Amino acid sequence: MTAKEVRWPGKELTAKEFYNKVTVTRYRPEAKFAWSAGEAMSRFLAELQRGRLIARSCSSCKRVLFPPRMFCEECFRPTDAWVYVRDTGTIETYSISYIDLDAKRIETPVYVGVVSVDGASPKMGIMHYFGEVAPETIRIGLRVKAEWKPAHEREGSVLDIRYWRPLRRGE
Amino acid sequence: MRVGIVGVGVVPFRTVTPEYSWKEIMYEAAQRAYADAGVDPRADVGSFVTCAEDYWEGFGIFDEFTPDQLGAVLRPACTVTGDGIHGLAQAMMQIQAGLADVVVVEAHSKVSDLLTYAGVVHHAFDPIWNKPLGGHPYYVAGLEMDAYLRASRVGEKACAAVVAKNRQNALTNPRAAHGSKVTPEDVLASPPISAPLKDLDVAPLADTSIVLVLAAESRARKLAANPVWIRGVGWSSDSPWLETRSWTTAAYAAMAGKMAYAQAKIRNPAKEVEVAEIDDKFSYKEPQHLEALGLSKKGSTANAISRGDFDIGAKLPVNPSGGSIGCGNVIEASGLHRVAEVVLQLRGEAGQNQVDHPRTGLAASWRGIPTATGAVAVLGVGR
Ligand SMILES: [Zn+2]
Numbered sequence: 001m002t003a004k005e006v007r008w009p010g011k012e013l014t015a016k017e018f019y020n021k022v023t024v025t026r027y028r029p030e031a032k033f034a035w036s037a038g039e040a041m042s043r044f045l046a047e048l049q050r051g052r053l054i055a056r057s058c059s060s061c062k063r064v065l066f067p068p069r070m071f072c073e074e075c076f077r078p079t080d081a082w083v084y085v086r087d088t089g090t091i092e093t094y095s096i097s098y099i100d101l102d103a104k105r106i107e108t109p110v111y112v113g114v115v116s117v118d119g120a121s122p123k124m125g126i127m128h129y130f131g132e133v134a135p136e137t138i139r140i141g142l143r144v145k146a147e148w149k150p151a152h153e154r155e156g157s158v159l160d161i162r163y164w165r166p167l168r169r170g171e
Numbered sequence: 172m173r174v175g176i177v178g179v180g181v182v183p184f185r186t187v188t189p190e191y192s193w194k195e196i197m198y199e200a201a202q203r204a205y206a207d208a209g210v211d212p213r214a215d216v217g218s219f220v221t222c223a224e225d226y227w228e229g230f231g232i233f234d235e236f237t238p239d240q241l242g243a244v245l246r247p248a249c250t251v252t253g254d255g256i257h258g259l260a261q262a263m264m265q266i267q268a269g270l271a272d273v274v275v276v277e278a279h280s281k282v283s284d285l286l287t288y289a290g291v292v293h294h295a296f297d298p299i300w301n302k303p304l305g306g307h308p309y310y311v312a313g314l315e316m317d318a319y320l321r322a323s324r325v326g327e328k329a330c331a332a333v334v335a336k337n338r339q340n341a342l343t344n345p346r347a348a349h350g351s352k353v354t355p356e357d358v359l360a361s362p363p364i365s366a367p368l369k370d371l372d373v374a375p376l377a378d379t380s381i382v383l384v385l386a387a388e389s390r391a392r393k394l395a396a397n398p399v400w401i402r403g404v405g406w407s408s409d410s411p412w413l414e415t416r417s418w419t420t421a422a423y424a425a426m427a428g429k430m431a432y433a434q435a436k437i438r439n440p441a442k443e444v445e446v447a448e449i450d451d452k453f454s455y456k457e458p459q460h461l462e463a464l465g466l467s468k469k470g471s472t473a474n475a476i477s478r479g480d481f482d483i484g485a486k487l488p489v490n491p492s493g494g495s496i497g498c499g500n501v502i503e504a505s506g507l508h509r510v511a512e513v514v515l516q517l518r519g520e521a522g523q524n525q526v527d528h529p530r531t532g533l534a535a536s537w538r539g540i541p542t543a544t545g546a547v548a549v550l551g552v553g554r
Contacts, residue, residue, distance in 0.1 A: 025299050030290025033229030036281070038192025071198045073239035076205075076213050 040068040043082065045156035051148050055085045055120050066120035085119030087146035088167065092116045092125055094138055109135070115144055115164050131163030143167040174263045175391030175398030176550070178208025178384030179511050184348035184377040184499040186283065193228070193281035193380075198240040200277065200380035205242070208384035208394055210273060212242025216384075217271025219243040221250045222258035222278035222503050226291050229284060241277060241382070254278070254536045255381065255507025256546035260404040262385050272390045279380035280501035288376065292540055301413060301541075309373070311540045313365025315418050316455040320367060322419035323462065327367055329473040330454040331358035334371050336482060337451060337490050341497025343523035348377040348499040358454070372454040377499020381507045383514075399514045402531075402549040403437070405430025409543030416543045421456075421463035424535060427547040428464040435549040437531075440465040445529035446516045447487060448509035450537035450545065451494040460535055461489065464547070483524055491516065491524045506536030510548055517552045 037045060040056060044067050047054040055066035056079035064083055065072065072079055094113030100106050111130035116122065130138060131147060144164040154160040180203030182196055191199075205212055212219075219241050223233045230236075234250030237243060247270075251258045255278035262274040285291060292308040320326060332355045341350030353371060361370040391398040407426035409416040416422070428440070437443050447466060451457040458476065461467040466487060467475055475481065481489035492498055492512040501508055513532035515521045531551045538544045 025303075027294075027298055027302050029226075029294040030287040031226060031229070031294060032286040032290070033284050034286055035229065035284045036189050036192050038195045039190065040195070041192065042190075069239070070195055071240060073242070073244050074213075076211070076242035 038070075040070045044068050047084075048158070048160045049154045049156045051087075051151065051154070051160075053085045053087055053117060053146075055083050055124070057081050057083050063121035064119060064124065066117055066124040067126070083119070085117050087117075087148070087161075088171070089115040089117040089125065089144055089164070091130070091138070091140055091142045091144055093140065094130060096135055096138070111138055126158070128158070128161060129163035130165070132165035137166070145171055172267055173388040173391075174266045174385055174401050175388060175395065176383055176401065176510070176514050177386045177391050177395040177398050178204040178210065178382075179514050180204030180207060180382040181346050181508070181511050182380045183346045184379045184501065186348055186375070186377055186499070188281065188283055188378040193279060193284070194236070194240045196281060196378065196380040197237075197277060197279055197382075200279070200382040201241050201275070204275070204382035204384050208386075210384060210394065212275065216242070216273050216275050217247065218262070218265050218274045219246060219248040220258045220262045220265070220274060220276045221248070222253055222255050222276070222507065223250055224252050224503055226294060227280070227282065227285065227502055237277070241275060243275075247271070253503070254538050254544070254546050255504055256404065256510060256534065256536045256548050257406055257506070259383065259385075259401070259507065259510060259548055260406060260546065263401055263404060266385060266387050273384065273386045276383045276385065276507065277380065278504035278507040280376070280504045281378050282376045282502055283378050295541055297411065307365070308540050309368065310365040311413065312373075312453045313368040314413075316368050316372070316453065317366070318418035319455050319459050323458070323472065324470050325455070325458045325473045325476075327359060328355060329458060329476045330372060331355035332476050333451065333454045333457045334358045334496055337457075337494045337496040339497075340483060340491055340524060341493025344493050344498065345522070347493045347497050349375050350493060350497055368453060368455075374452045374495035374500040377501050379499070379501045379504055379508065381504050381511050383507060383511065397518060397552055399517045400551050402551045403431035403434030404546070404548050405432075405434075406546035407544070411541075411543070413541065421459045421537075421545070423543045423545040424460050424463035424537065424547070425465075427545045428535065431547040431549045432465075435551070437549060440533070441467065441487070444487065444531055444533045444549075446491065446513060446526045446532040447489045447535070448492060448494065448512045449489055449533070449535045450505065450509070451490055451496050452500050452505070452537065452539050454496065456537060457489065457494070460537070460545075464533070464535055466533070483526060488526045491521065491526055500539075502539065505539075506534065506546055509534035509536060510550070513548075513550050517550060
């Protein structure tokens, strides 16, 4: 409806009427899940709580698989041993995100990307947030370190790491 | 061109599997199947078919997550949103079309990860027409059981006998999760769910993963001493309207059976099929499916059940594995489970539950409430 033409014949529907009464029906499914993390990820999450990153090694292709898995997808065989990797790494890719999940503009941009983790094989890393960076300072190849939550706040989640921030002098 | 089943991997059914993720369960089934077939998935397998439905898994685009644990990274892979036998048909056609020589089919259940089973089943109801009524979705099984019992001479007692047989068979099947000594009287005395359906008429849920390896005829002969041939497959769906579909006759199973029998050149199924693994997600489904598939004459099924005509050792053993009632309802993996059990029977590897030298077997699946969709596979050994 334009400003010039004020009234049209018929009954005008409000948004509430339109979405709740006339053309659609609503339903909220009862769909709740609790996924078993499994052998590999259970250990990974437990180690996160201790502030450590753990991986699995494959003695056939000699890769260190991170996050850990009980089988090597390249060799199709069981992996062999638990190995700790470091909580430092290198920015592999990044993006500066200016919108939220609803595609609304956000004031302070969010830095996201993949860190290749020191001690793990190439193409093994973690998708996460970056912090203490600016559009001018973040770059591919930047050396970073995990900024952990305090031990008592960790709950066995990838969010036990707040973000990855540039290495400080001496680290 | 014939297509043979040359590898079977079944993870023993369990009511819960908290220590393994669904990926790890799939990996176990795949390892078993590849070892059985003597194939290396990274070198020998041309294509991979998985059967899954996102709502059972609890996350979207499930097919994205299948390659690693099957050895299918950077290989042709796709997911069929249906029962395992739908996937089997897809795999068979890929081989017959010449796209691949060896194809893997997988289906699984990690239904113990789902906290609201009834909620997800109810979510499958028509959103405008049936959903607003609410209620536990098993009322559909109650309605169908009532309609079927009225239309056939099968009574609640015969259904109870099916439960007792399948639970008993499962006791000696190492892959079954729900074997037990249950008498028909126990079943009849169990609490009502949606009359006439009672608690023990319902197949309890279970977790598993099942992988089969299929191969083109010449390749199958090289891989397996005695390949199990897929002689025919069929699938069919009735109208989704609960008010319109056939309640008494499992018309979908009759159509799917007809399609599979035509390929297998089976004219008299009751005489030619020597072992059958048939959907029994609810007790009454076994006799209903037997009749629809022409394996039992309408009107005489109740007597046949009471005579023990479908027991191990009788002329047509039905669900010697224990079926879904004895092994567990493994949702989309149910059809592939039935195929796997028939394969083991035809190979003579069914252990204590072995039927006497069967050469022709049948597996028939149903996708469960509220669907009227089923699929059938006719399998055979020898020429
Ligand atoms: Zn490897």
